[in-house]
Amino acid sequence: MKFSQFFIPTLKEIPSEAEIPSHSLALRAGLIRKVASGIYSFLPLGFRVLKKIEEIIRQEMNNSGAIELFLPVMQPSVLWEKSGRWKEYGPEMFRLKDRNKRDFCLGPTHEELITYLAYLDLKSYKNLPVNLYQIQVKFRDEMRPRYGLLRAREFIMKDAYSFCRNDDDLVVIYKKMYDAYCRILERIGLQYKVVEAETGLIGGSYSHEFMVLAENGEEKLVFCPACGYSANYEMSKSISETGKENKDNKINKWGDFTYPEQGDRCINCGKELKIEKGIEVGHIFKLGDKYSKKLDARFLDVDGKLKPLVMGCYGIGVSRILAAAIEQLHDDKGIIWPPSIAPFTVNIIVTTEKNSELSKASDMICKTLKKLDVEVLYDDRDVSAGIKFKDSDLIGIPVRFILGRKFLGSRLIDVEYRKDCKRVELPVDSIPKFIKEFEAANSLK
């Protein structure tokens, strides 16, 4: 792809609205543009990253036996009245009326809708277990939209809903989703932690959050490096309030009904606790029969009895992962995309202006890379090498091929890695070998 024929409107200035790096860099690198508070357009570069994240999620979901479908954004109020959440959700739910004055909401989540589908079409134990998912735009009217894509009002997520005969089967799918989420974040290449969490508005008995570690994360998480115990901050307090801990023992502050601090002792093993900040990107729940009872989604079991379906739900934020990746992986020059989700893998930069031999060489290298199925951005713009380097740093393509005067004599490309700025010289004939090694090192194929 030639830069001049693509659409990457980078910005020199730091946008005044941006409070944290991921927000600022997403705007500056031309990934997104604001349309209204908490509502963004994904420009072509941002769209490419979204698609890569989606594809990794889709592969891992399919591998774990989940089946993809697509539910509507608009949901009739009647289903939400049955679940009790039409009232419960409050002002965070976008609501509207159609021309016949019927009430709808814009799906903030899809428990009601999928349970209605189960009510219609999952009537026998023979249909179970089944785990259905979608990748779709979601809507929440946040009181204070901020941090760009991290707290947006319109965002993209993958949500899955499982239906089982009983809790034993649910445990199996819950574990599969837990493992799938770990694989997704590992494949993308992000540092994360899984923590026990509260169930909130979604309800149910049990849940885990997946946190991408980042300095500017809105969530605190508490973990014990010694025994591996971890919980989100809210949970670490609520556990204390359930009285599980021994007040007098004083091995940590949970028993005092306050939040733990760095260095407090672990309730499990007595070692020192750590506190870090993270961004919640995934959340999985055991729902049980909360929704199936209220929406009358029952199935005929082997024993001939009608029973409520036993449900789980599993969400992971697609646009949120994009932002979390930037938040975790950037420096003061720009984004440092992990190769798994980079919009392009290689950026070709010619440092000498208007040299026809170098243009020809670049075209040839583009062709070679395309044949190797490598996504390449060739910066063919009529601008200085300095601008090309600055934009390349900003948009964070993992590898750049630099062609200058040296190339003309030697046929050597200067290869530079965005991650650590390391440079190596690459003979043009060795491109296939280089790509093969790069892809193997980054688990790309």
Place this chain on the structure above:
Amino acid sequence: MKFSQFFIPTLKEIPSEAEIPSHSLALRAGLIRKVASGIYSFLPLGFRVLKKIEEIIRQEMNNSGAIELFLPVMQPSVLWEKSGRWKEYGPEMFRLKDRNKRDFCLGPTHEELITYLAYLDLKSYKNLPVNLYQIQVKFRDEMRPRYGLLRAREFIMKDAYSFCRNDDDLVVIYKKMYDAYCRILERIGLQYKVVEAETGLIGGSYSHEFMVLAENGEEKLVFCPACGYSANYEMSKSISETGKENKDNKINKWGDFTYPEQGDRCINCGKELKIEKGIEVGHIFKLGDKYSKKLDARFLDVDGKLKPLVMGCYGIGVSRILAAAIEQLHDDKGIIWPPSIAPFTVNIIVTTEKNSELSKASDMICKTLKKLDVEVLYDDRDVSAGIKFKDSDLIGIPVRFILGRKFLGSRLIDVEYRKDCKRVELPVDSIPKFIKEFEAANSLK
């Protein structure tokens, strides 16, 4: 994919709400389920078809130089007030207020939003021409939602918007889109016609509609088999009203300000006109500067002057093509998917119940097909062969492999084509050759 592990809730009864075959069959084959009037869930089988249509559209758009992005569903009223369409659109637009009482609509189309993006980021002739597209859910509050996906209130479409320096460049992109739409419909394998059309609420100077021919189509189209002239029905009347025709000549009725009839004579060549029915699946428009002037989207041209961007827009319905394909390609037993967009290519049916040797053979054939990258549905359900055949006809998989007692002795599979019910015998070792020929015959790879 095993049928028992997938989710295909077929229906025996013809749903009372369905007025035409595509609606009835989409429900019966378990492609969609109604959520509210004009609002549907896409079940896994329908989702697979959607994705195939999307992928063909995406490939042809990318090949024609268009660039994909993703705009939000929620659009602030301020942009629509600038274009004048906040009022113009009337009750067909879904509107809502956020928690701060600000007005938004759910995008029925995205001219305003993309023009705002152009206003922000397309400031120089160096950025032009550019053609940006997205595949996304759209919303129109139809007065009378009906015919299932054909007149839905929430639906999926691909919309593209081009920005050029002048009309000459626009003509080039318009032609590219015209050709891309033809290729899309040809690759899918649908009979269609392109007709001149009115511009309606979108505006602009010039437009073409792409009509999939179907008996139950809502649109009439007039065409001349002799000279190739064609127009949609509204256009054929409006042309007459502009007074282009010679009233006295009487070569057709257009001059009488009425609609033409089958057998009337063509204004161009005097031969007999034909009238057919079709489903509008695509519409392309030359917009000119209608939106760029109103939204102040100007660029600095080579001559140093600020000029309004010259726009075109190009829409094609993804979910509508799904329905139009069923409408054109079905019989009284069910859907007859063209192989290009079929949810699976091969359906394996074992006619003898509970025979372990046949189950083993089926598993082996599944593996062989998967290795050949063929999407296969293996009907492993514990139901009669009759039910399997009925469901197979209904869901319309192009090829079925039938394994019965005969297979045990001969290793011969009975292959049956959904399209014409033709049967051939296939030795199990010849599967790779068969698939290669089938894919070549159907331009699948």
